[in-house]
Amino acid sequence: xxxxxxxxxxxxxxxxxxxxxxxxxxxxxxxxxxxxxxxxxxxxxxxxxxxxxxxxxxxxxxxxxxxxxxxxxxxxxxxxxxxxxxxxxxxxxxxxxxxxxxxxxxxxxxxxxxxxxxxxxxxxxxxxxxxxxxxxxxxxxxxxxxxxxxxxxxxxxxxxxxxxxxxxxxxxxxxxxxxxxxxxxxxxxxxxxxxxxxxxxxxxxxxxxxxxxxxxxxxxxxxxxxxxxxxxxxxxxxxxxxxxxxxxxxxxxxxxxxxxxxxxxxxxxxxxxxxxxxxxxxxxxxxxxxxxxxxxxxxxxxxxxxxxxxxxxxxxxxxxxxxxxxxxxxxxxxxxxxxxxxxxxxxxxxxxxxxxxxxxxxxxxxxxxxxxxxxxxxxxxxxxxxxxxxxxxxxxxxxxxxxxxxxxxxxxxxxxxxxxxxxxxxxxxxxxxxxxxxxxxxxxxxxxxxxxxxxxxxxxxxxxxxxxxxxx
Numbered sequence: 001x002x003x004x005x006x007x008x009x010x011x012x013x014x015x016x017x018x019x020x021x022x023x024x025x026x027x028x029x030x031x032x033x034x035x036x037x038x039x040x041x042x043x044x045x046x047x048x049x050x051x052x053x054x055x056x057x058x059x060x061x062x063x064x065x066x067x068x069x070x071x072x073x074x075x076x077x078x079x080x081x082x083x084x085x086x087x088x089x090x091x092x093x094x095x096x097x098x099x100x101x102x103x104x105x106x107x108x109x110x111x112x113x114x115x116x117x118x119x120x121x122x123x124x125x126x127x128x129x130x131x132x133x134x135x136x137x138x139x140x141x142x143x144x145x146x147x148x149x150x151x152x153x154x155x156x157x158x159x160x161x162x163x164x165x166x167x168x169x170x171x172x173x174x175x176x177x178x179x180x181x182x183x184x185x186x187x188x189x190x191x192x193x194x195x196x197x198x199x200x201x202x203x204x205x206x207x208x209x210x211x212x213x214x215x216x217x218x219x220x221x222x223x224x225x226x227x228x229x230x231x232x233x234x235x236x237x238x239x240x241x242x243x244x245x246x247x248x249x250x251x252x253x254x255x256x257x258x259x260x261x262x263x264x265x266x267x268x269x270x271x272x273x274x275x276x277x278x279x280x281x282x283x284x285x286x287x288x289x290x291x292x293x294x295x296x297x298x299x300x301x302x303x304x305x306x307x308x309x310x311x312x313x314x315x316x317x318x319x320x321x322x323x324x325x326x327x328x329x330x331x332x333x334x335x336x337x338x339x340x341x342x343x344x345x346x347x348x349x350x351x352x353x354x355x356x357x358x359x360x361x362x363x364x365x366x367x368x369x370x371x372x373x374x375x376x377x378x379x380x381x382x383x384x385x386x387x388x389x390x391x392x393x394x395x396x397x398x399x400x401x402x403x404x405x406x407x408x409x410x411x412x413x414x415x416x417x418x419x420x421x422x423x424x425x426x427x428x429x430x431x432x433x434x435x436x437x438x439x440x441x442x443x444x445x446x447x448x449x450x451x452x453x454x455x456x457x458x459x460x461x462x463x464x465x466x467x468x469x470x471x472x
Contacts, residue, residue, distance in 0.1 A: 013162060021297070040087060045090070051093075078200060080121055081120070104162070115154045128198065148194075156175065215239075243286055244288055268406040289314045340356045356400075
């Protein structure tokens with residue numbers, strides 16, 4: 001939690017911390033034999049050490065999969081509903097994040113462990129901190145299965161709650177976008193918790209070596225996947241830097257278009273996994289300008305037919321550059337078609353209305369908004385209100401009305417920090433450059449590239465096509 005949370009999210013975080021603390025107090029005062037404490041304390045130490053030495057799998061996104069998860073689930077089987085929360089709360093000691101994040105994680109895991117432990121014991125699951133004198137498969141397996149499902153569900157729901165309130169999106173969007181796809185792999189990962197508990201019952205602390213060694217290998221597999229994701233991010237950053245080096249006016253533009261696109265996608269009800277692809281599309285939407293001569297990008301005033309054709313090819317060049325980057329998915333079509341118009345007067349294919357992919361419709365709005373609200377050589381940045389008015393005037397002709405309204409609503413809800421764009425170091429003409437301003441509706445009209453009035457037969461999205469439910 002590296003940013004200021006909305007009030008509702010802060011209340012939610014405080015409630016989780018308070019409830020988790022209450023559970024921990026109840027567990028701490030519960031009477032138990034000394035021998036059980038000799039199991040709780042090593043497990044808690046193991047959780048703290050695991051979280052301390054564990055680094056996020058993706059540093060810039062804060063994604064992490066720690067070996068402490070299966071240890072906490074093992075504690076459910078070993079020391080039950082009154083012991084597992086104490087083990088889980090030890091993450092506060094090992095977590096190197098901010099105090100609020102550590103407290104929330106500790107409270108969340110304490111509640112998760114308590115819920116799983118309660119289910120395990122209510123289903124007759126025996127505690128394994130002592131040597132076994134029964135058939136572990138018959139008596140442990142079904143209660144453990146139920147406890148593992150509850151553990152994953154409660155942990156996921158508590159996380160969904162804070163993310164939903166922080167980002168102000170529907171909980172189901174967060175669940176299906178961020179957690180549903182990883183539910184089964186994480187369940188398989190939790191099997192190591194069962195193995196650790198059963199082996200612990202026979203050999204005690206030595207089981208840590210026997211079980212956590214293969215567990216570390218499993219985490220290494222996750223880490224390799226995460227490193228591949230970081231390589232994707234590095235690839236995008238390199239492409240963006242190349243474009244920004246070539247064209248001054250695109251500096252910071254890609255990140256802002258990506259940010260605005262994400263706001264639109266979430267407001268329109270898009271799943272979080274698709275929002276991630278949309279983020280990629282926004283970042284790389286202008287990568288095709290690498291294939292456009294610099295003198296064309298910086299040409300002032302009206303362009304020649306040859307220059308105009310070169311500019312129109314940049315979305316096609318973008319598709320050619322990114323088509324082999326499989327991780328981009330549908331982002332590639334967003335890059336390719338973000339200059340299409342609802343009335344069919346866009347490029348490169350002249351698509352109309354719902355023929356234009358949703359990603360492209362979103363990026364078109366985000367692209368124009370950022371262009372209008374940043375400084376150009378011939379004008380200062382426009383206000384948000386002026387840009388919004390321009391977008392509204394172009395609804396149904398240049399832009400998808402649903403995506404325009406989604407951006408406006410998102411701006412009302414989240415606000416927007418205008419970029420501090422300075423003048424280029426080399427003086428340029430005070431005339432608009434279509435190469436840099438093809439995404440600004442008023443500039444296109446000023447240069448005579450599209451009609452200032454929409455013809456009577458201009459197509460637009462009908463009510464059904466415009467419905468945000470289509471983005472799912």
